[in-house]
Structures are given as C-alpha cells and as structure tokens.
Amino acid sequence: xxxxxxxxxxxxxxxxxxxxxxxxxxxxxxxxxxxxxxxxxxxxxxxxxxxxxxxxxxxxxxxxxxxxxxxxxxxxxxxxxxxxxxxxxxxxxxxxxxxxxxxxxxxxxxxxxxxxxxxxxxxxxxxxxxxxxxxxxxxxxxxxxxxxxxxxxxxxxxxxxxxxxxxxxxxxxxxxxxxxxxxxxxxxxxxxxxxxxxxxxxxxxxxxxxxxxxxxxxxxxxxxxxxxxxxxxxxxxxxxxxxxxxxxxxxxxxxxxxxxxxxxxxxxxxxxxxxxxxxxxxxxxxxxxxxxxxxxxxxxxxxxxxxxxxxxxxxxxxxxxxxxxxxxxxxxxxxxxxxxxxxxxxxxxxxxxxxxxxxxxxxxxxxxxxxxxxxxxxxxxxxxxxxxxxxxxxxxxxxxxxxxxxxxxxxxxxxxxxxxxxxxxxxxxxxxxxxxxxxxxxxxxxxxxxxxxxxxxxxxxxxxxxxx
Ligand code: GLN
Numbered sequence: 070x071x072x073x074x075x076x077x078x079x080x081x082x083x084x085x086x087x088x089x090x091x092x093x094x095x096x097x098x099x100x101x102x103x104x105x106x107x108x109x110x111x112x113x114x115x116x117x118x119x120x121x122x123x124x125x126x127x128x129x130x131x132x133x134x135x136x137x138x139x140x141x142x143x144x145x146x147x148x149x150x151x152x153x154x155x156x157x158x159x160x161x162x163x164x165x166x167x168x169x170x171x172x173x174x175x176x177x178x179x180x181x182x183x184x185x186x187x188x189x190x191x192x193x194x195x196x197x198x199x200x201x202x203x204x205x206x207x208x209x210x211x212x213x214x215x216x217x218x219x220x221x222x223x224x225x226x227x228x229x230x231x232x233x234x235x236x237x238x239x240x241x242x243x244x245x246x247x248x249x250x251x252x253x254x255x256x257x258x259x260x261x262x263x264x265x266x267x268x269x270x271x272x273x274x275x276x277x278x279x280x281x282x283x284x285x286x287x288x289x290x291x292x293x294x295x296x297x298x299x300x301x302x303x304x305x306x307x308x309x310x311x312x313x314x315x316x317x318x319x320x321x322x323x324x325x326x327x328x329x330x331x332x333x334x335x336x337x338x339x340x341x342x343x344x345x346x347x348x349x350x351x352x353x354x355x356x357x358x359x360x361x362x363x364x365x366x367x368x369x370x371x372x373x374x375x376x377x378x379x380x381x382x383x384x385x386x387x388x389x390x391x392x393x394x395x396x397x398x399x400x401x402x403x404x405x406x407x408x409x410x411x412x413x414x415x416x417x418x419x420x421x422x423x424x425x426x427x428x429x430x431x432x433x434x435x436x437x438x439x440x441x442x443x444x445x446x447x448x449x450x451x452x453x454x455x456x457x458x459x460x461x462x463x464x465x466x467x468x469x470x471x472x473x474x475x476x477x478x479x480x481x482x483x484x485x486x487x488x489x490x491x492x493x494x495x496x497x498x499x500x501x502x503x504x505x506x507x508x509x510x511x512x513x514x515x516x517x518x519x520x521x522x523x524x525x526x527x528x529x530x531x532x533x534x535x536x537x
Contacts, residue, residue: 070097070228073282074289077136077231081126087136091119091180094138098183098229104205106220106229108143110183111150122178132177134292139174140230142221143184144191145276146265147171150181154267155199156189158411159391168265169300170276170293171234177292182230185220189413190382191236191269193217194244194484195475198415203472206249208510212469215245215484218279222249225279232289233279238269239370240464240488242277243500247464247513250502251279254286257520258495259304262297268381270374271302273492283530286499290523310524319532320354322457326363327487334467337512340504341463344514347536348461358453358460365442367482370489372426372439378416379423385411418478443493450494454519459529461516463487464500468510487515497523501530503537 070093071077080090098110115138125131141147144154146164153159167175175181188198196204196219204219206212207227214223218235222245225233235242237255246253254277261276268274278289287310295308328341349355387393387407394406412420426435453460464487475481491498497520500513516533518526 071231072228073280074134074137074231074285075282078133081136085136087122087126087180088116088119090136091115091138091182094182094229101207101227101229104207104223104227105202106185106204106223106227107140107183108153108155108186108201108220109151111181114150115180115182118180122180125178133288134174134177134179137179137231138182139171139179140182140185140221140224140233141171142187142191142218142233142235144187144236144267145171145234146267147181147184150184152184152267153200153391154190155187155201156412156416157200157392158385158407160411162391164265166265168276169262169297171265173293174289185218185224185233187220187235188217189416190267190378191217191238191241192378192415192419194240194481195470196220196245197472198413200413206469206510208249209469211472212510213248213472215248215465215469217241219245221279222246222251222253225249225251225281228281232285235277235279236266236269237275237277237492238273238374239492240485242279243464243488243498243513243515244484246279246500248469248511250505250511250513251281252283252286252502253500253513254278254290255491255498256290256294256523257304257497258492259302260294260308260497260521260523262300262303264297264299270377271381272377273374283501283527283534287527304521306521310527312524315525315528316458318352318354319459319529320356320457321348322356322358322453322460324360324460324462325357326360327462328357330363330466330486332466332483332486333463334506334512336506337463337467337504341514344503344533344536351536353532356457358456360449362442362446362449363486366446366489366493367486369439369442369446370485370493371422371482372435373443375419375423376427376436376439377423379420379427382416382420387411415478446490447494450490450496451519458525459516459518461514464513464515468506468508468512491517496520497526499526499530501533
C-alpha cells in the first residue's frame with residue numbers, strides 16, 4: 070500500500086493509474102469495515118473523479134496530489150455529499166458547499182474518498198460519543214482510538230487513506246494521533262479557514278491533518294492553509310515554509326508541570342527522559358520553565374468551549390437542518406422534541422453547561438473569568454517563546470484505553486490535559502509518533518511553537534526525528 074504522499078506520487082510517476090490507486094484504497098476500506106472508521110464511502114464520485122484526474126495526468130496538467138486519497142472527518146463539508154457531525158440531528162443533510170481547506174486539496178487533484186466517524190459534534194476524547202458507534206483502534210482490538218477525530222486517526226494509521234483531515238478544538242487531532250502512531254498537526258488559530266467546518270467552539274476550532282510522515286503534514290499544511298475571504302479570522306500572513314536559516318541548535322523549553330505530571334504513564338516518562346538526554350547530547354539547549362496553571366487549563370477550556378457550543382448548536386432546531394421529530398406539534402414542540410431526540414447525552418451536557426455559564430448572574434463568575442484566565446495563559450505562553458524556540462511536552466498522559474473503560478466525564482476531559490494549552494492560546498502544535506508502550510499501543514510527543522511559526526515547528530520535528 071501507499072504510506073505517504075511520496076509513495077503515491079512515485080506510483081503515479083511510474084505509470085500506475087489514479088483509478089487503480091483509488092480502487093486499492095476502496096478495497097482496503099472494505100476489508101477494514103470492522104474498524105467502523107468510515108460513516109460513508111463516496112464510491113461513485115471517487116471513481117468519477119479518479120478518471121478525470123487520470124486524464125489530467127495524461128495531459129501533463131495534474132497537480133501534486135494526483136492519486137492522493139483524502140478522508141474527511143464528518144464535520145467537514147463536501148458539496149453534494151452528506152455530512153452529519155456523527156449526530157442524529159443532521160440526518161439527511163447534504164452539504165451545500167465545500168470547505169475551503171478541502172477545496173484547496175481538491176484543486177491539487179486530491180480525491181475525497183469518504184467521511185469519517187468522530188465524536189458527536191467533535192465533543193469527546195475516545196470516539197465513543199458518536200451516534201453511529203465507536204471506532205476500533207487498529208493497533209489493538211477493543212481499544213478506543215482517541216477522539217474526537219477517531220475515524221480520521223484510524224483511517225490514516227491503517228492506511229485506508231493517504232491522509233485524513235480532522236478538527237482540533239482541544240486536542241482532537243493530536244490526542245488520537247498520539248494513540249494511533251500518526252502525525253497530527255494543529256496549526257495556529259487563524260491559519261486554516263473554518264469555512265465549511267461545522268462549528269463547535271469557534272475561537273478554538275482549527276482543521277488539522279493526520280499523516281504518516283512529517284513531510285506530508287507540511288505539504289498538506291502548505292497547500293491548504295492561508296487567508297480566505299469566507300473566514301474573517303484567517304490571517305493574511307505568508308504560509309510557505311521557505312525559511313532556511315533555522316538554528317541548528319534549538320532552545321527547547323520543557324514545562325515542569327507537564328514533564329513531572331503525576332498522571333504521566335511511567336513508560337512515557339522514561340522515554341521522555343531519554344529523549345531529553347539525547348537532545349542535550351546533540352547540543353540543543355534544554356530549559357525547564359514553570360507554568361503553574363495546569364489545574365486551570367481543562368476547566369477554562371470547558372467553560373469557554375461549552376459557552377461557544379451552546380450558541381453554535383442553537384441553529385440545530387429541527388427547522389433549518391436535518392432531523393425533525395415526528396411527534397412534534399407546533400413550533401416550540403418542534404424545537405424541544407427535535408433537539409431532545411436528535412442530540413446525544415454529551416452534546417446535551419455541554420449545551421446545558423454552556424447555557425449556564427452564559428446565564429445572567431453567572432456570566433461574570435464563569436465566562437468573563439474564563440476569558441481572563443485565557444489571557445493570562447496566552448501572555449505567559451508568549452513569554453516562553455521569547456526565551457525558547459519550541460516547547461516539548463507529552464501529547465497524552467498515557468496510551469489508548471479499552472472501550473467503555475472511562476465512564477466519568479471529568480476523567481475523560483483530563484485526557485486533554487496536555488493538548489488544550491495550544492487551543493487556549495492559539496499556538497501551533499504537532500504530535501509526532503514517539504514510542505510503543507509495552508502494552509502494544511503507541512504514544513506521541515508534542516512540539517509547540519510561537520504563533521505562525523509552523524515552519525520552525527516542522528524544523529523542530531526534523532531535528533527530533535534525527536534522534537528518535
Ligand atoms: N476532547 C476534547 C473535547 O471533548 C477536545 C475535542 C476537540 O478537540 N474537538 O472537547
């Protein structure tokens with residue numbers, strides 16, 4: 070099979086047709102149906118588009134992604150194809166347009182193969198909140214892949230797609246990447262257009278990629294990021310990673326509260342200590358920095374994201390989109406019954422939490438306070454990057470757990486302890502495959518850079534990989 074974009078490009082260069090590549094992927098997807106990674110495979114449009122790209126290849130006009138097969142998280146819109154955010158409430162809904170990020174990949178001749186399972190409205194850390202069943206980790210039976218982009222992680226890891234797209238609001242790309250041995254990139258907030266991404270928490274959401282190499286992560290980033298007139302929060306800064314004068318000896322910051330975190334799995338801790346030693350031996354400068362806010366991160370994240378979610382999800386009312394309760398009589402009942410029947414329990418919990426923190430009397434105590442904490446976190450993080458080039462931290466405290474093993478929502482929320490930081494502050498971060506635990510499951514390591522320094526982030530990954 071084709072592990073990377075480079076493998077696909079080689080196959081196309083050596084005369085393999087895009088159609089046969091696409092068919093090989095379709096076959097592999099079918100053979101791995103038990104993983105429940107795909108909610109739908111777009112067989113018809115795949116075949117049609119593959120033939121069109123083949124014509125371009127013959128004419129010598131094909132783009133760099135000819136033959137590359139992309140899977141999309143089921144919250145990314147692809148015109149004339151269904152999208153559901155893994156929720157019953159979007160039953161029967163078809164996208165009216167294509168997300169900008171996806172369109173840019175299609176413009177380079179990538180083929181969109183299908184939509185991938187995820188936690189409902191991207192709320193979750195294990196993909197167990199999908200209305201269409203959980204996803205199986207391809208590394209170990211009966212284990213979760215992480216979430217919320219669990220289907221995207223597994224599809225990339227099991228090579229059911231060349232690359233996949235997910236969304237990262239609090240770690241939903243990096244955390245499942247860590248648990249499936251893939252690369253998961255969350256760019257700087259404002260790098261990736263959110264046009265055509267179903268909103269969860271708009272000031273946190275970014276589209277990110279799952280790939281089987283760092284070079285692929287960089288290429289997909291370069292081709293899909295950048296200003297978009299359809300999303301006013303996108304930055305007009307140059308995207309291309311053309312800088313070459315990077316420091317060969319990096320200044321790397323370690324957050325003490327992360328590397329010495331009591332919840333860290335001993336094997337992850339040990340492997341991290343080894344890496345730090347190797348980095349020192351290679352002449353990189355390692356500095357420990359203190360970030361005494363770990364206890365505030367997850368709560369702040371949940372106050373602010375639920376507030377935004379309660380507003381964003383008000384549009385799903387049984388009138389505008391998708392599912393409408395058959396039982397309902399009258400407008401008010403249509404809203405109440407459609408939402409009651411259409412949303413799953415975690416989504417309801419968050420809408421209610423969000424409504425509460427925004428309510429008169431609690432707004433200042435929760436929402437305003439959360440915004441203030443977010444500012445403190447951002448300021449302190451900016452200070453770090455005046456001192457160091459990159460921050461190095463675990464992606465996840467441990468490895469994937471068994472299905473149904475974590476029942477307490479707070480326990481589940483703590484899976485994101487090391488990933489929410491980059492979303493609260495908007496910084497770019499990437500999870501890189503780091504090791505395989507004695508339990509047979511993989512785990513990642515995370516690098517974070519100053520805002521809009523994705524090029525330095527990729528440089529850091531290269532340096533890290535020289536040692537891994
Ligand atoms: N697991 C986190 C949550 O449940 C992050 C989700 C995400 O990044 N979309 O909110």
